[in-house]
Amino acid sequence: MERALEATVPKYVYVFGRGHADGSAGARKLLGGKGANLAEMTNLGIPVPPGFTITTDVCRQHLMSHAMPDGVEEAVAVALERLEGFTGKRFGDDGDPLLVSVRSGAAVSMPGMMDTILNLGLTDRSVEGLARVSGDERFAWDSYRRFLQMYGEVVLGIDHRLFEWRLTKHREEAGVHQDSELAAAHLREIVGEYRKVIANHDAAPFPDDPRGQLWGAIHAVFESWRTPRAIAYRKAYGIPHDLGTAVNVQAMVYGNRGPSSGTGVAFTRNPATGEKQLYGEFLVNAQGEDVVSGTRDPLSIDEMGEHLPEAAEQLFDTAARLEAHYREMQDLEFTVEDGRLYLLQTRTGKRTARAAVRIAVEMADEGVIERHEAVLRVAPERLEEVLHPTVDPSAEFTPLAVGNPASPGAATGRLVLSAREAIEAKAAGEPCILVREETSPDDFEGMVAAEAIVTCRGGRSSHAAVVARGMGKCCVVGTKALRIDEKAGLIRANERTVKRGDWLTVDGASGEIIPGRIATIQPEPDEHFERLMSWADDVRRLRVRANADTPADATTARRLGAEGIGLCRTEHMFAGEERIDTMREMILGRSAEDRQRALERLLPMQRDDFVGIFRAMDGLPVTIRLLDPPLHEFLPDDEEEISRLAEATGRPAEDVHADVDRMHEANPMLGNRGCRLAFERPDLTRMQTRAILEAALIVQAEGGDPRPEIMIPLVGHVAELENQRALVIETARHVFDERSARIDFGIGTMIELPRACLTAGQIAGPAEFFSFGTNDLTQTTLGISRDDSGSFLPAYVDAGIYAEDPFQRIDRDGVGRLMRIAVEEGRAARPDLKIGICGEHGGDPESVRLCEELRLDYVSCSPFRVPVARLAGAHAILVARGADGADSTTLA
Ligand code: PEP
Numbered sequence: 107m108e109r110a111l112e113a114t115v116p117k118y119v120y121v122f123g124r125g126h127a128d129g130s131a132g133a134r135k136l137l138g139g140k141g142a143n144l145a146e147m148t149n150l151g152i153p154v155p156p157g158f159t160i161t162t163d164v165c166r167q168h169l170m171s172h173a174m175p176d177g178v179e180e181a182v183a184v185a186l187e188r189l190e191g192f193t194g195k196r197f198g199d200d201g202d203p204l205l206v207s208v209r210s211g212a213a214v215s216m217p218g219m220m221d222t223i224l225n226l227g228l229t230d231r232s233v234e235g236l237a238r239v240s241g242d243e244r245f246a247w248d249s250y251r252r253f254l255q256m257y258g259e260v261v262l263g264i265d266h267r268l269f270e271w272r273l274t275k276h277r278e279e280a281g282v283h284q285d286s287e288l289a290a291a292h293l294r295e296i297v298g299e300y301r302k303v304i305a306n307h308d309a310a311p312f313p314d315d316p317r318g319q320l321w322g323a324i325h326a327v328f329e330s331w332r333t334p335r336a337i338a339y340r341k342a343y344g345i346p347h348d349l350g351t352a353v354n355v356q357a358m359v360y361g362n363r364g365p366s367s368g369t370g371v372a373f374t375r376n377p378a379t380g381e382k383q384l385y386g387e388f389l390v391n392a393q394g395e396d397v398v399s400g401t402r403d404p405l406s407i408d409e410m411g412e413h414l415p416e417a418a419e420q421l422f423d424t425a426a427r428l429e430a431h432y433r434e435m436q437d438l439e440f441t442v443e444d445g446r447l448y449l450l451q452t453r454t455g456k457r458t459a460r461a462a463v464r465i466a467v468e469m470a471d472e473g474v475i476e477r478h479e480a481v482l483r484v485a486p487e488r489l490e491e492v493l494h495p496t497v498d499p500s501a502e503f504t505p506l507a508v509g510n511p512a513s514p515g516a517a518t519g520r521l522v523l524s525a526r527e528a529i530e531a532k533a534a535g536e537p538c539i540l541v542r543e544e545t546s547p548d549d550f551e552g553m554v555a556a557e558a559i560v561t562c563r564g565g566r567s568s569h570a571a572v573v574a575r576g577m578g579k580c581c582v583v584g585t586k587a588l589r590i591d592e593k594a595g596l597i598r599a600n601e602r603t604v605k606r607g608d609w610l611t612v613d614g615a616s617g618e619i620i621p622g623r624i625a626t627i628q629p630e631p632d633e634h635f636e637r638l639m640s641w642a643d644d645v646r647r648l649r650v651r652a653n654a655d656t657p658a659d660a661t662t663a664r665r666l667g668a669e670g671i672g673l674c675r676t677e678h679m680f681a682g683e684e685r686i687d688t689m690r691e692m693i694l695g696r697s698a699e700d701r702q703r704a705l706e707r708l709l710p711m712q713r714d715d716f717v718g719i720f721r722a723m724d725g726l727p728v729t730i731r732l733l734d735p736p737l738h739e740f741l742p743d744d745e746e747e748i749s750r751l752a753e754a755t756g757r758p759a760e761d762v763h764a765d766v767d768r769m770h771e772a773n774p775m776l777g778n779r780g781c782r783l784a785f786e787r788p789d790l791t792r793m794q795t796r797a798i799l800e801a802a803l804i805v806q807a808e809g810g811d812p813r814p815e816i817m818i819p820l821v822g823h824v825a826e827l828e829n830q831r832a833l834v835i836e837t838a839r840h841v842f843d844e845r846s847a848r849i850d851f852g853i854g855t856m857i858e859l860p861r862a863c864l865t866a867g868q869i870a871g872p873a874e875f876f877s878f879g880t881n882d883l884t885q886t887t888l889g890i891s892r893d894d895s896g897s898f899l900p901a902y903v904d905a906g907i908y909a910e911d912p913f914q915r916i917d918r919d920g921v922g923r924l925m926r927i928a929v930e931e932g933r934a935a936r937p938d939l940k941i942g943i944c945g946e947h948g949g950d951p952e953s954v955r956l957c958e959e960l961r962l963d964y965v966s967c968s969p970f971r972v973p974v975a976r977l978a979g980a981h982a983i984l985v986a987r988g989a990d991g992a993d994s995t996t997l998a
């Protein structure tokens with residue numbers, strides 16, 4: 107019969123059991139991650155309850171037409187028959203029923219986002235049969251009440267609280283704390299009440315026929331693909347919406363069969379630190395949802411041996427075997443039924459960035475993977491997390507409460523008590539800390555919006571912990587002392603309170619919840635991080651520089667591996683009261699002499715800054731850009747400041763006002779700025795050139811090795827660059843003559859206007875280097891204001907008009923094409939032209955890849971993104987080389 111079906115319809119259902127599976131790990135797209143790995147484990151001979159997987163193809167067709175494709179029902183019937191053969195039980199048998207679990211499983215793991223139903227197949231009749239054959243009435247009624255609750259919630263859409271409060275009421279009446287302590291008679295009563303809840307609900311009735319239950323569950327799992335929370339999760343992680351989920355139907359094994367049974371989750375390495383140790387939690391006499399829901403306090407996996415010794419030993423062996431087989435850290439789900447271990451799932455484990463680095467490095471050291479694979483195992487964008495802030499160890503405070511540290515980092519924000527409040531706070535630009543009893547997938551968007559997440563209940567594999575770790579967000583769970591009083595809008599612990607909207611600090615490393623705003627500090631990179639980076643550096647071709655405007659930033663950047671400064675924005679040096687006043691005098695001075703005097707006062711200030719930067723970047727190139735913004739940006743815009751300036755310059759306030767108004771531009775970004783302003787005010791170029799070269803000579807005289815490069819902004823026409831270049835050279839001659847010393851320096855230009863790209867062959871004549879200013883180049887190519895795009899561009903990205911925000915990731919087809927023209931024509935005119943990028947895109951891994959394709963010489967980005975760019979540069983080479991990046995000539 108199966109053969110006949112295969113001949114007419116695609117294969118919709120894949121069976122696994124008795125040591126053989128139709129599928130394998132390679133069929134992930136079709137079977138989802140869970141289904142593919144259940145098949146793989148079956149083929150490896152690992153104990154997995156038998157079952158079958160309905161493919162993602164079926165889901166996609168179901169979502170389109172709301173109906174099952176022809177042939178699926180027959181294929182499921184055949185698979186059920188085989189499952190009955192494997193287990194020796196019949197589905198729908200009242201005497202000794204075959205029960206199944208129905209679980210979702212997409213190609214990309216989305217933990218907790220979709221639905222699971224356990225113990226499916228029970229009815230008012232077969233529950234009695236189960237009690238008889240198992241000889242355990244309590245177990246049978248416990249299984250039934252769980253099934254009714256899950257079916258009610260997932261398939262019939264009934265609010266889970268309607269079930270939970272009844273369960274709580276019975277626990278209280280029975281005077282017990284745990285569900286597992288409820289006796290059969292209680293559970294029987296609860297089942298009666300649950301049946302009433304379902305009957306009184308206006309959803310579809312509860313099917314007393316197991317086949318009806320099965321199809322209800324299959325439909326519900328497919329539909330769970332498009333719940334708002336699943337859509338939000340996919341958006342956050344860039345998962346395509348058209349993948350669909352598979353459905354896994356598996357014979358039940360029971361963790362709730364008494365003290366020699368249990369269920370748990372385990373990681374083959376610590377997902378927070380990366381340490382090589384089996385890490386996880388389990389519960390005796392429980393079913394899967396008890397562990398992840400956080401409603402009972404699980405035991406650590408280290409204690410499993412005391413309770414379930416044989417199964418624990420088997421689990422440790424199986425975990426090691428699975429990790430070796432997949433060559434990757436695994437996240438396992440298991441159940442022990444009467445002392446026998448079964449694996450219910452294995453998948454690549456989510457981990458913090460710090461753990462990702464350590465695991466990759468140690469696996470390479472262990473010889474499990476090659477070094478280049480270790481480099482590829484860490485996503486560059488996650489490296490910033492490794493440099494997570496921590497609470498300043500010298501800060502003094504008394505924590506409000508201490509919970510379990512579940513995801514590292516430290517964060518400060520205002521207390522919010524619901525996902526909605528978190529979303530609102532984020533929209534208002536307020537950092538917030540989300541505190542919840544426990545989180546559910548419905549809280550996901552609020553968790554994205556919050557700086558940190560704290561829960562009162564739940565272990566380290568609870569929903570909050572898993573999701574926060576995946577996002578690299580600081581998280582503390584199971585803070586038992588903490589009480590939430592939603593009505594009063596506060597949290598309370600140890601006789602202290604923090605009100606909604608008050609500041610709160612969370613330490614994800616120690617688990618401390620601290621009232622107020624506590625200082626945080628940046629950590630030093632650890633040994634594993636340094637080694638991974640050095641392996642990446644061995645492969646990387648692109649140089650990585652930093653955008654840094656101060657000696658402190660330059661020092662940080664160098665510590666993080668920067669190989670020079672790609673952009674020093676000199677305008678940032680005019681901040682601070684004394685400097686801004688002098689700058690304003692320079693701008694508004696009545697006579698040339700007034701303006702010159704102000705400039706002369708600015709000169710030593712700039713020179714001192716450059717001295718500090720050259721010292722920090724000794725021996726490395728430092729590209730300093732001459733003044734770029736319109737002068738209007740330096741002028742005051744409120745009355746109080748205008749009066750202060752009038753007083754400082756001894757001029758009537760109306761005059762100052764009139765000057766400020768006169769300098770206002772309708773479109774300043776396209777106005778008198780960059781080299782245009784420098785053309786009008788050559789004294790500015792002279793002063794800045796002098797400050798740069800005098801600073802370089804000072805550092806050189808100290809025995810240092812300063813390497814200045816002077817960069818002209820906003821050039822669109824070669825004549826603009828020629829004009830500025832002449833000024834720089836003339837000033838350099840004066841400085842060198844005056845000081846009877848000289849120093850080598852370069853002169854180059856920003857390439858940030860389309861005309862500069864299109865005439866790059868001409869511009870390369872007077873330019874020794876190009877640096878793509880992709881912020882302005884994006885603005886001028888797309889005609890989208892970089893300052894105003896926030897109000898409309900996100901909607902474009904949501905709608906897919908631009909797949910990504912073009913200010914974060916280079917728009918390949920437009921801006922990328924102009925860059926290509928500029929590189930080709932620039933290098934054709936001047937083969938030794940050095941080319942880099944200093945727009946924000948220089949720290950975006952995907953944009954770094956484009957820069958590698960264009961064979962730029964360097965990228966430059968903010969100091970904390972330097973490691974990201976270093977790793978992204980290596981990835982760009984390895985990915986271009988082929989699927990696994992292998993090249994035995996480069997890496998051992
Ligand atoms: C740019 O335009 O990309 C750039 C680096 O300069 P700024 O952001 O200072 O305009």
Ligand code: MG
Pocket residue numbers: 858879881882
């Ligand atoms: Mg610019």
